[in-house]
Amino acid sequence: MEDKALKTSDRYLNKSLGRALAVLDVFQSPVDKFTATEIARQLSVRYVGTLYPILATLEKGGYLVRDNHKRYALGLKFLERANLVLQRIDLRDAARETLREVAQQHTVNTHLAVLYGNSVMYLHREEGYPSVIIKEVVGQRVPVYCTALGKVLLASLDDGEMEGCLSNVELQPVTPYTITDTARLKEELRRVCAQGYAVDNEEFHEGSLCVAAPVHDYQGKVIAAASLSVPKPLAAGGGLAQLTETIQTAAANISARLGYNED
Numbered sequence: 001m002e003d004k005a006l007k008t009s010d011r012y013l014n015k016s017l018g019r020a021l022a023v024l025d026v027f028q029s030p031v032d033k034f035t036a037t038e039i040a041r042q043l044s045v046r047y048v049g050t051l052y053p054i055l056a057t058l059e060k061g062g063y064l065v066r067d068n069h070k071r072y073a074l075g076l077k078f079l080e081r082a083n084l085v086l087q088r089i090d091l092r093d094a095a096r097e098t099l100r101e102v103a104q105q106h107t108v109n110t111h112l113a114v115l116y117g118n119s120v121m122y123l124h125r126e127e128g129y130p131s132v133i134i135k136e137v138v139g140q141r142v143p144v145y146c147t148a149l150g151k152v153l154l155a156s157l158d159d160g161e162m163e164g165c166l167s168n169v170e171l172q173p174v175t176p177y178t179i180t181d182t183a184r185l186k187e188e189l190r191r192v193c194a195q196g197y198a199v200d201n202e203e204f205h206e207g208s209l210c211v212a213a214p215v216h217d218y219q220g221k222v223i224a225a226a227s228l229s230v231p232k233p234l235a236a237g238g239g240l241a242q243l244t245e246t247i248q249t250a251a252a253n254i255s256a257r258l259g260y261n262e263d
Contacts, residue, residue: 019043020054024063024074033071091224092124094257095215099226102250103128108228108243110250111137112215115153118168120144123224142204145171145185146178148212149225151198155189156214156222162189177202197244198225202232209235211243213251218259226251 026034026042036055040048055072058064062077092112099110103126112124122137144150144165154162171180179185192198200210212227228247235243252262 016054019051020058023051023054023058027074030074033067033073035069035071039072091215091258095124095224095226095254096126098250098253098257099124099126102126102228102246106228106243106246108230108246110247111149111227111229112224112254113149113153113227114224115144115150115165116141118144118165120147120150120153120225143169143172143174145169146174146200146203147227148198148200148210149227151189151192151200152212152214152225152227153222155192155198162186174204175202175206177206179203197248199240199244200229207232209240209243211240211247213244213248214255215251216255216258216260220260223258224254226254 022043023039026032026039034042036048036051039045039055040051043051045051055064059066059072059075062075062080064072065075066072091114095112099112102108103110105128107128109128110126111122113120113122115121119141120143121139121141125137142150144154154165157165166182166185171178171182171185173180179188188198197211197213200208200212202208204210208229209232210227210229212225214222215224215226217223226247228243228250230239230243255262
């Protein structure tokens with residue numbers, strides 16, 4: 001039955017349009033430039049002349065551009081169309097399903113947050129472990145220096161941005177375990193940058209451990225952080241390593257939904 005439905009849909013495929021799409025698929029890198037002959041060779045097209053109408057149409061539409069050496073490259077029309085898609089992608093929508101799955105499967109609480117001024121603002125929370133610490137977090141702001149989310153976001157900044165942020169933040173002890181020494185915090189942030197995740201070990205709430213990882217947009221920029229938190233005893237033994245791997249995978253999945261390709 002499925003094969004029959006597939007064959008029926010194939011009847012409506014436009015061969016010329018299919019060939020035009022095949023031409024566009026030849027370009028796999030931002031720097032790719034090919035002559036008509038080279039494109040024909042990659043598509044195993046015997047007569048290059050059959051591609052000229054397609055190439056001319058794509059060029060006229062702005063989907064291809066041609067240089068003085070008659071080499072074709074992808075045109076800026078793709079950027080225009082890509083921006084329309086990207087504008088539709090909401091960060092919370094991209095993260096919600098992944099954070100819910102992690103919360104439910106691992107019995108943890110998951111969060112999504114962004115850097116807001118010199119603090120961290122929560123955008124979303126999924127609860128998989130009963131908690132009375134923070135029930136309603138969306139829109140709430142918390143310190144940037146003593147949360148795993150904040151450490152990830154700080155570590156993503158360049159040196160000047162980081163210095164500017166920290167210069168306006170007073171490192172007050174929130175718990176006995178909060179890092180209040182600037183030099184020690186900067187050392188911690190360098191470690192976060194190198195390892196790709198951050199840990200808040202009772203630095204924001206006593207008895208609670210939180211692990212966070214960066215979320216990238218389609219350009220590779222860190223635009224948010226995802227985290228999971230559990231009572232500290234649940235991270236004993238090899239628990240922390242497993243939790244770290246879980247949130248890094250979740251953050252990577254969210255990034256992929258935003259168009260980020262790590263390769």
